[in-house]
Amino acid sequence: MTSVPDSEFSRFAQDSASSVDNRFEVTLSSLIELSKVPGIAWEAFDSSNLDTSAQMVADLFRNLNIFDFVEVRRSAVDGKPGAPAVIARRAAKNGKPQVLLYAHHDVQPPGNIDDWKTKPFEPVRTEDRIFGRGVADDKAGIVAHLAALQALVDSKGKDFDLGISLFIEGEEEAGSPTFRNFLEENQADLAADVIIVADSGNWTTEIPALTTTLRGLVSVVVQVKTLDHAVHSGMYGGAVPDAMLATIKLLASLHDDQGEVAVAGLKSAQTDELAYSENSLRQDSGLLPNTQTIGSGGILQRIWGKPAITVIGIDGQPVALSSNTLLPSVRAKISMRIAPGQDPAEALNLLKAHLLGHTPFGAELSFGEVELGKPFDMDDSGWAAQLVKKSLAHGWSAAPVNIGIGGSIPFIADLTEVFPSAQILVTGVEDPDSRAHSPNESVHIESLRKAMVSEAIFLLAGNELQL
Ligand SMILES: [Zn+2]
Missing domain, CATH: 3.40.630.10 (Zn peptidases)
Known part of the structure; x- marks a missing residue:
């Protein structure tokens, strides 16, 4: 040409x-x-x-x-x-x-x-x-x-x-x-x-x-079950794990203590170095003064080039309806932003493998609705x-x-x-x-x-x- x-x-x-x-x-x-x-x-x-x-x-x-x-x-x-x-x-x-x-x-x-x-x-x-x-x-x-x-x-x-x-x-x-x-x-x-x-x-x-x-998007609904029905927390608590405890521990495993995504095998992409300070991030996002940022590397690298995982919904028991009960099952929707260059189906498999490998107490795990965006x-x-x-x-x-x-x-x-x-x-x-x-x-x-x-x-x- x-x-x-x-x-x-x-x-x-x-x-x-x-x-x-x-x-x-x-x-x-x-x-x-x-x-x-x-x-x-x-x-x-x-x-x-x-x-x-x-x-x-x-x-x-x-x-x-x-x-x-x-x-x-x-x-x-x-x-x-x-x-x-x-x-x-x-x-x-x-x-x-x-x-x-x-x-x-x-x-x-x-x-x-x-x-x-x-x-x-x-x-x-x-x-x-x-x-x-x-x-x-x-x-x-x-x-x-x-x-x-x-x-x-x-x-x-x-x-x-x-x-x-x-x-x-x-x-x-x-x-x-x-x-x-x-x-x-x-x-x-x-x-x-x-x-x-x-x-x-x-x-x-x-x-x-x-x-x-642009980052891609992968989301999946996960259900965690520990009991076949709800039971009294006083009668069984301490020996029988409830589904909320298992879910909390499972979801906590998705990040390390610095808030870095802990799912093995996910890709990162190198983004261009542009000046964007932590202060700008704080101002733009409304981050509270004593709350720290999470992840590692440059701010833009974290936002544009690395994966991020957010639990965007949990179905357990609303506080207003709470009773002293061990919940038998809990559902959570996990939303993951994936790096440029990452295949969404592959990222979903890595996420599922992580969840299956980190399920506490031998709880039962099943997967529901999935969204994949490249x-x-x-x-x-x-x-x-x-x-x-x-x-x-x-x-x-x-x-x-x-x-x-x-x-x-x-x-x-x-x-x-x-x-x-x-x-x-x-x-x-x-x-x-x-x-x-x-x-x-x-x-x-x-x-x-x-x-x-x-x-x-x-x-x-x-x-x-x-x-
Ligand atoms: Zn538009």
């Missing part, structure tokens, strides 16, 4: 910045209008808002007049229809790459309204930020794609060669239930060489980031990753960094499975203070502008590439 000379990038940067700037107020108004629609893909909420926001998104991209089609489509799982997604495509010409732009138009529920300083669905613009539910996650991603495409049209006209596919999902915050089916049913329209997922964060408001790793570990040596980094450097006038996310984006695994040859670029529209999913969500206007310019540079450069 050909490459784009470095000298071209300053011209792309200028063209991109002037298009984004000329249209910036209009773009921000679109963001604000989109953010007034409470499209929430959870059953308890009015799903007609998702139809409204899908239509608004479709209209915004239709107005560009560059696609062969812009449609609202949905898939189903077990006969249950998913939320409406916007899909569009124009095919690449003359050997140029096909780029799929992904974002989602559904948002998180607002949570407790009293915790909001402004009304969640009445966006408020201050000097440097816009506040409202979804303004960052992920309606900012939608308008970033829009502004970048607009810049491509402003610079090249409508007859450019780059192929563009668009997928604006409507149920990401609800766990993307029909995502896999949607990908498979629309595979031909979504197929691309590069997928830009504009749904992550930047390192600071000055330093852009490419998200190159981690993500991007190879940043591909041409698209190199190109996006160059684009970020020019768009932000600052060198980008690779960041990880301790959490998981399960749909990324579906993308890699359905489109194994596509390079996936997880880019950021958020900054550390965006508070996605929390009250007072906001987008930093200048960061969003720089994200738009960078994506525009990427498209302009991609349009020059011969695959």
Whole structure:
């Protein structure tokens, strides 16, 4: 394939910045209008808002007049229809790459309204930020794609060669239930060489980031039994072990005294060294002053590159109903974040082997419901990753960094499975203070502008590439 000379990038940067700037107020108004629609893909909420926001998104991209089609489509799982997604495509010409732009138009529920300083669905613009539910996650991603495409049209006209596919999902915050089916049913329209997922964060408001790793998720419900029925704790306590005691000892074996995960054989991955102090961790997480951190190694290494285990639920006896009884059985749900590069099924086997090997008193152990989510570990040596980094450097006038996310984006695994040859670029529209999913969500206007310019540079450069 050909490459784009470095000298071209300053011209792309200028063209991109002037298009984004000329249209910036209009773009921000679109963001604000989109953010007034409470499209929430959870059953308890009015799903007609998702139809409204899908239509608004479709209209915004239709107005560009560059696609062969812009449609609202949905898939189903077990006969249950998913939320409406916007899909569009124009095919690449003359050997140029096909780029799929992904974002989602559904948002998180607002949570407790009293915790909001402004009304969640009445966006408020201050000097440097816009506040409202979804303004960052992920309606900012939608308008970033829009502004970048607009810049491509402003610079090249409508007859450019780059192929563009668009997928604006409507149920990401609800766990993307029909995502896999949607990908498979629309595979031909979504197929691309590069997928830009504009749904992550930047390192600071000055330093852009490419998200190159995500941890995966493994969870399992475990049941511990010691008795075939409950018995009086005075009659038998001291000689007969109750299931809660066995469970406590079993769960305690999952970590050593420093809080380091004690399950043998789990992988770790090396993450990039970025400055993040224990103080920042304390502030960001609300850790109490005398409570120590757990684990070992750099903070980011612990959060991004190593496994973590959390017991997220226990079914025993609520305190209010407690009586002097030896509980015969207890259930616990164990949730494990796994390092980039770790296979979830293998991690589950290691966890089960640990539990079976550490069951106290010969208690009976059985396993229930399992969830497996793959981690993500991007190879940043591909041409698209190199190109996006160059684009970020020019768009932000600052060198980008690779960041990880301790959490998981399960749909990324579906993308890699359905489109194994596509390079996936997880880019950021958020900054550390965006508070996605929390009250007072906001987008930093200048960061969003720089994200738009960078994506525009990427498209302009991609349009020059011969695959
Ligand atoms: Zn999101």
